[in-house]
Amino acid sequence: MEQRLRSEARALLEQGKVDWIIGFEPGSLKFTTTPLITKDKNDAERLVINPFIVNNLANFLIGIKGRVGIVVKGCDSRSVVSLIQDNKVARENLVILGIPCTGVIDLSKVEKLAGKDRGELDDITREGERVTIKTDGKKKEFPITQVLFDHCLACEFPTPKEYDILLGEPSPPLANPVAQERIEKLRQLAPEQRWGFWEKELSRCIRCYACRNVCPACFCQRCFVEETEPQWVFPAPRWQDNLIFQITRNIHVAGRCTDCGECERACPVNIPLRSLTREMYDIVGELFQFKAGMDKDATPLLTHYEEKEAEEFFR
């Protein structure tokens, strides 16, 4: 799959079909990859596909000029489709290189299983449904479901919804119920307890805005948190204001969020943000029978108005 990607990417640049390739290359730390954004056909040799391709590269489509060949997993492809729906990118300017995804490894889960920091591990290898963690010369094997990101376990569409080139055979959905357990647990809590839970979690927020900045659905030129006249939310990281920020962000990305899990992964202080975004994703599904980024010709959920759908007072 990796070899094919490299030759396709090189050919696209060589033949002038795209100006840019956006993909993954090896990162500078163990078990990491990093976005590769390049115009140079020789860089195609650096492209990788492995269980650590965490980023949602659709995020880089906004602001890039020219035609782009972009590498996507299932969730990322839906973010691309969502951006097309919102007229943020034009389909004809894209060559989508689809990876049938089998899930991405969550290093914090690996650390918990191994009882060691990621830096202390010698190797993490995946073979099908098993993962082997090597540390201090010893190998331990686990089912892959124990180390995949929750959003990967919950994934319904691991094969890209939209692509020009599919780099492998389609992969089956995981839709593992384990992934929803923590969200279900929160749903079961009494409102006061749930309030207490989020107070504790959001007290850690430092307002780095990584959750917003890694999110392809957060494409506003100017975010409401930065408005000063009026000031919608206080700029200092007080938990109540952090909550307003997160709730508003959630409503803004409703119908655009593809549950790619990037907000939660990027958070440096471990706030379980996906417990909010996935809840919103499910609410959107339930209320509107809508899933983000499924069809590029569909109208976007919340920026679209039809008279027959409107509430009485609205008409």
Next chain:
Amino acid sequence: MANKKISKKDIGKLLNQWGQQFAVFTPSREDGVAKMARWEGKDTGFLGWYWNTVVPPKANFLPPMEEMFRFQKDKEGYRIELPPDGGRQLIFGIRPCDARAMKIIDANFKELYQDPYYLNKRKSALLVGLGCTNPGESCFCTSMGVSPAESSDVDLMLTDIGDELLIEPVSAAGKELITKSRGLKAANKTDEAKAKEVKKASYNKVSRKLNTEGIADRLLASFDDQDFWEKVAAKCISCGICTLLCPTCYCFDINDELTRQQGTRFRSWDSCGFPVYTKMPMENPRAEKWKRVRQKVCHKYEFYPMSLDVIACTGCGRCIRLCPVNWDITQVLNSVPAKTKVGK
């Protein structure tokens, strides 16, 4: 003063002892993220930690959010109320990189101008350093003149020598603290030799290297090399992780919260990576991302050494480890062109 030692299992008792005089902070994951937290008398697991705290100890002196004062308007005019003093802090288990970082912030908040909020906390605090025995993969302290298990920037320095910790007094305040502390034993020659070995081994384990030679000059020469900076900035997402969680970054924003007749003034962490940075007077002169990335790099490795004779980086590696896109400062700096094409 001769060095002392203490058994690791007695550390809790020592911290409790110090807790009667100081607000003791230790590395902790209790709050869901690794940071300096109030010592609760239980968990000394941090003694075996591989990596550093995610939130740097600067947060104890320049908190993410801080009340500066409250104000109230009445018939006589405005009344101002200052927040209460937080008491003396003892930061236990600070790493040499972070202790050096405090010195670097001092250069700005103590020497260039006096910041009362920072200095009130800083002046009265004691730093008890804990050397790394197993530096992290993202660490590059040895390139920045910091040794992972040695420090002259603390009051006491601790070295892991197996079941015990060697305690070296560094400052006068550190010596005084040792004299007053109960339960410490005198260190013998074997302990000293062990500590020396640990320090050397730890130093040699730091594998990430940054070539700092002539770095300020190279950056100066590359300042207008837009191609280089655009390439370097391409994958940056302009979040605040690498600056807010940098132990030497000190930028802050000030905001008032107002109701009818009263209000509170807060200051909170700010980042030069944000597009809205310095918007309060008028505009951010660095609207383009590549200019903001350049500013972050140049401030640390060019402007700081030029004006204060020290690079504002201690190689703690947080910015590398925590970056959502693996933007690696060592790769960037090692790739700064020796001579720029621009204007030549």
